[in-house]
Amino acid sequence: MNTDKEKIILEVENLKKYYPIRKKAFGKTEEYVKSVDGISFSVKENTILGVVGESGCGKSTMGKAILNLIEPTDGRVIYNGKIIYSNDKKECISKSEMTKLRGEMQMIFQDPYASLDPRKSIESIVSEGIKKHRNLTKDEIREKAAEILELCGMDRACMVRYPHEFSGGQRQRIGIARSLAINPKFVVCDEPTAALDVSIQSQILNLMLDLKEKMGLTYIFISHNFNVVKSFCDEIAVMYLGKIVEYGPAEKIYKNPKHPYTQALISSVPRNSPDEKKERIRLTGSIPSAVEIPAGCRFSTRCPYVSDICRQKEPEGMNLDNDRTVYCHLYK
Amino acid sequence: MRKFLLKRLGVALIVLFGVSVIVFTLIHLQPGNPYLNMIDPSMSPDVVEQKLRELGYYDPIYIQYMKWIGRAITGDFGYSTQFNAPVFSIILDALGNTILISVASFIVSSVLAIVIGIITAEKSGTWVDYLVTVLSFIGISIPTFFFALILIKIFGYDLAILPSSGMETLTESYTGIAYIFDVIKHMILPVTVLSLTQTATLIRYTRSSMLDALSQDYMRTAQAKGLTRKQAIWTHGLRNSLISIVTVLCLQLPTLVSGALITETVFVWPGIGTLNYNAIMNRDYMLIMGITMMIAVVIVIANILADVLYAVVDPRIKVME
């Protein structure tokens, strides 16, 4: 669908990740949490793709699966023309090649408290990747680490300290520095600013924007916060229950959401001042679990516009305005 | 559930087989000859050799093992060379006595440990905590045989108020309640010794799992509801720490039947521990194997039980590997 000359850096085809569970104690492994249930999209170089959606809809899982940090259940992931994951193992690149590629693809983790090794100094956390992927001397590594930390707004003196001594915002910046230290081309950012206060959030987002410009980076940016996403990202993918329900340019989607779920989501974004008037779409109905996915459209149990077909048939992707896709029977 | 149990039982059989092979090999490798005391100096060496050959003493170990396992599978654990009786019935005789004191000390120590452990966790950092900590560490630090002897000296000799060996007063023929009291009186010292180290270890365990529970957010919630700290500890804290305590207790089950070798020996308590001691000292291979396998079976069962119980008491554990 994308005919642009812009280079596509990542392509995801029908990605799936199921976690096996047993419903009852000692039962059989017959049930699965379908965290990511068949997702396809592509990302252009030097753009930011925002991913939004309810908590638990599979955003983090998707991010990790793309980077092969968890083994996907099915699908294909192509990075820069190389197949880094495929169900057919023969197609995939070799392990050593993958290790090399890891120097180009990075992830910033959601939880700033769990993603730094509490027993490593900041220096060793940040320099670990440099050591692995670049042939540099000790001093050069240190210099490089200090440089990137400063770039992320951290004092060079913090290098001898340990993670517990830093606030959440600072930790998040360290995590970002770690990912960026090895000069990646592509970064999955998993809610890098949730749970931070607004001023720190701003600092971090600015940094990421700077880097994108300076280094030509590509991001997948996972977030709850529409206020951020709408201005920060070029494109947005809205996820619901393991699937993408709407995909398109950020501005358009924010201004004019098509999918009922996106509409509800955007209407729920808090006002920016008490005077602002806003009508919220209230969702009713039961929230399905990722184990028992409803037949037909996944959103049918809560959708205000539900009709019979929604309960029977899973909607196909509809191309609207040339640059956006929506998965909903309303737009036949 | 059935499938889970079947699978676990299959694995258990492998474990039991492994245990039997290794233990059998080891005990047969060691020097020592179970038949030596059957042999009188006045017998001539030829006769002796002839006899030992008949007994299978010269067979290679693997042949001996095959013979043993062949019979063991049918439930025949052979004859004790020492007692000239079927291993099975010997173990059965001793098992009751062992269970008597081990269950008593199990109950005493679990109850004590849980109560004391919770109190110390609740009062962590105070002198009560310190005192119990020091005492429980002392409990862990005293070698069993030494503690047993000190108790005998004090209560059996200096004060002479408690019997120091056996299970009953032989010179009296008590019946009914009087008999039960008599046995209880004989149990006091060995049970005290057994309980001491168990309690001490369990206290440490309860305390730490309790402290763990205390630092959880739901404790704060409970207090925000209006429970006092103490109430919160005894309801929510206990409920959560019990999960791990219960499984630890499960893993203690094997000691209920294995008997305490040293304690039983010191107090001449005719249980599995004493039996095991005699069996080791007399190289009574069949008896050693019998006891080993019995204990191994109990350990394996206790492990399965621990897993099952863990899943039962903790609703979160629905996913079993």
Added chain:
Amino acid sequence: MRKKKNTEYVSLNEISFRKFMKNRLAVAGIIVIALLVLMSAAAPLITDYSISRTDLMNISNSPDSSHILGTDELGRDVFARLLYGGRVSILVGIASMCVQVVIGVTMGAIAGYFGGITDKIIMRIIDIIMCFPFFVIAVSVAAVVGPGIKNLIIIIGFLMWPNIARIVRAEILSIKENDYIMAAKAMGLSSFEIIKSHVLPNIMSPVLVASTLAIANGILTEASLSFLGIGVRLPEPSWGNMLIAAQNIGTLQREWWLWMPAGALIILMVLSINFVGDGLRDALDPRTKA
């Protein structure tokens, strides 16, 4: 302790150290252990008596100016034996702990990190060893390989490592899911590198605690094995086999110097080690307050 200026930088290790130093029992424990180790190491400097010189004319003498802790049942100097005995007991404790830690950590780490079939096999091996009747095996192995400190260490080490392996495995399972492990993977580190530099350092504190317990346990096990007569080779003393001398009421009653010092030292040592272990656990656990 000198109060540091507020603005000075404090590392994790330093905080742990401070927490540890605040734990009076643990500090006392360290001091006692250091003293005991020093005294037994420097035994020849402290006493002129040897461990074996018997003096049948002076059997079981109570303490006097020539024998400050009296003589034992063969007329040997109890104090000298106590000093030298400490070497054995402490060595058995520490060395058997090392054996356990080396095997236990390796096996536990492999099982916990890789999971799957490796895990299953290792866990079954652990199950098998856990099913071993300790004394039966100890006696058999001692009989096969002969008595002596080295063998004692091996027996204890090889039979007790499953405890540590289990702890290590459980800990690894609980931290394995942490994002920093995944982050290391994202860096392209190999499994071995991840285990070495991220997993093991983070399970240090339970392992340290288990290790201190293992030392204590080693000392006590040596004593128990002495009770069964399979401890060290005669006439070498250990605290355990000295305590065995008190095996009857008469000795307990009249000859306190034969058992009290050895008993006291065992208890003191084990107690100190336990306190240190407890202190370490609290100090290394970032969640506990000082």
Added chain:
Amino acid sequence: MMSSLLEIKNLEVSFDTVMGRVSVVRGVDISVDKGEILAVVGESGSGKSVTSLAVMGLSGGKIENGEIIFDGKDILGLTEKEMCEIRGNDISMIFQEPMTSLNPVVTIYKQLREVYKIHMPEKKDNCREEIIELLEKLNIPDAEKILKKYPFELSGGLKQRIMIAMGLICNPKLIIADEPTTALDVTTQAEILDILKDISTTQKKSVMIITHDLGVVAEIADRVSVMYFGKIVENCSTEEFFKNACHPYSKDLIGAMPDNFDGRFKSIEGNVPGMYEEVKGCPYFSRCSYASEICKKEEPPVIKISGNHSVRCHRAEQQEV
């Protein structure tokens, strides 16, 4: 002027740490009126949670100074028993982390029923109907079924609603909500906020909500208290806050809202002083764009700008003068 339901006066709370004693809350004054929603905002680590926990008597720190007057009573002087009467009954608290704030091994029903047991023992046997009614009021679908579940079986939003239900059972006069929606997505967040607002308007309950999200403030709060480095620096109505904030920090905070994007996000330069640093003048001095000499040397006093708008800033003083 309405009488305050809760009045915190000059509250100081400190903690003992390895590094020595640190003062976390350094003289906070907050008041919550009957039927109003007060939002407390501020930099993370400024002492918001500690202040609210101090009201519940659960802060775990040492209260160095100050008064907390609830409903006319100074509750700092109460015994634990008396405090328990208030907790969960007159004041209830909803915590940030719904995931960990519920006891993982007890069913929802039992956890809710516990409040009845504590505060209304006479009703504890037939509270089921009441609970279901309450849950339905909170828009919880399938209330009947949910009661039987364990916390881990519920989604974050549901858990947070259960927490709210727990807080509402006793008809408290004050609800304290510490970042009740931080972990939740916007749709769920909006629902929770609706509920809180509804309770406050229809049932005349007072709510004190702590949040980072100025959107949340705009959405529901009647009044705002801005906290910085252990002190309240500005206190005004929500409208005033968004239109007419006076303290430079408040202004910067509003400026930093992501909505004000112009190619870059706005942020506040510099850092909060470290916990252990001694601060003489205004703690915002180093980051403040209006800072003058006096700010460095003297701590600003509280300046009343209008009826219920007060601010702690030298500049306001100067403007006044």
Added chain:
Amino acid sequence: GCGGSGGNSSEAKDTIVYSMNTTPQGIFNPLISNIKEDDYVNAVVYASLMQVNEKGEIVPYLAEKSEVSEDMKTITYDLKDNATWHDGEKVTAEDVAFTLKSMADGGYTGGYYGDVQNIKGAEAYHNGEAEDVEGIKVVDDDTIEIQFEKVYAPAVTNIGNLKILPEHIWGEVPVAEWQNKTDLLNKPVGCGPYKLTEFTSGSNVKFEAASDFFDGAAKTKNLIFKVINADTTQAEFKSGSIDIANVEALKKDDVSALENEGYKLVEFPNYMFTYMGFNLRNEKLRDKNIRQAFMYAVDRQSILDNIVEGRGEIVNTPMLPSSWAYPEESELNAYKYDTEKAKELLKAAGYEDKDGDGFVENSAGEKLKFSLVCQTDNDIRQKVAVSIQEAMKAVGVEIEIDSMEYSAVMDKVVANHDYDLYMMGNTLSLDPDPRPMWHSEAISNEAGVIGYNIVAYNNPETDALIEKGNATLDQEERKSAYAEFGKKLNEDVPEMYLFCQNIERVYNSKLEGYTPSTFNEFYNVNNWVIK
């Protein structure tokens, strides 16, 4: 209750509790039992034809009288006609014949075949070549006649002391299967003074006086054997739970303390002496000089005086000093402690400390170094081993002590002959026949094959003396043969003779009639009574 000190209790008791330190194993058939504790049970349950009294004389017991024929090859026993089994059956000569025949049976697994081997036709029967043992003749219900192939002195004593089994019980079971008949073994039917009522393995054995015992019912109704922990004997006495205890393991002070509390002590010579064996298969130890050097270098008297606290006697030849066959002390070399002499002997053997390191070496620079196998569960032997180690160090010989449990010692030393030195006790029987331990036929040099001439002492001269002593019933003649044998072994020292520690029993002072003797503590158990 069981309180109150046994020494002062005033009420008469109808129960005597005899304590032992190891549990009986329940093999209550005297022909196949093999531990001391089982033998004690058998001693009160069964009766033998003759028995030893406290003076060491052999007197009739179940037999009314015994007669030896002119040619000393036939013995006739007349049984008491009032003897009955505990189940009421009469004891007859058939039972005696059955007992003897069972021992000669090819399937017999016990250790006493040697006692009947010399009966006429026994070998043929043993090998399955005869239906019956020709030499055993039941004359009538009460009379049995036993004919021997040749004169064999020990047999007289040994057969006389055999406990008789009831044919109607054991006759139905093939001899080869006796050892597996747990029921019969645990519930013996004998004709002795007490019948067993209950056996609790690991704990106790209870007996009740047999009312129709042929020498009159025992004076005390109940007898109990109780297993106790030797280390807590004092506590057992104090709580009144035992009446008689073995106190050899206690210190002298402890024993005196018991005496002071009103208990009585009885001491009598042991039938076991402690020694350290030299492995004569070892080249160095084959040198008599070195062996004698050991004897001189170790202060055996001091060991006896201090480690055993003087409660025993030095032994200088492998015989019991209390036995009638023991040579005159004056004719034996007492090997008085003399380190100089020891060093001289070592020098004579070619070992001398030339390099001044305190240890002797031979011309090739080889040191004298031996390992000493010692059992872990015997405190006294361990102490003695350490003293010997120290004493030998003083003359320049290095000894390393190898401790192991008793069964491992037996395996290593007796079965596999793989040792230099070992500590052990030599248990002797009533008849002083040295044959089982010292005849060259009792040597085994094959690994795994047990031989009770453990040290492998091979001397045709002494073999001849042993045979000579066994071939006559004349005590004087035997005595002179054995004395000669004793002197020879005193000179050759195939083992270092140490001491014979007395048997000591402490008992309730109210207990009367308790006059134990070396070989039979229970010969008059029917007369024991607590007043």
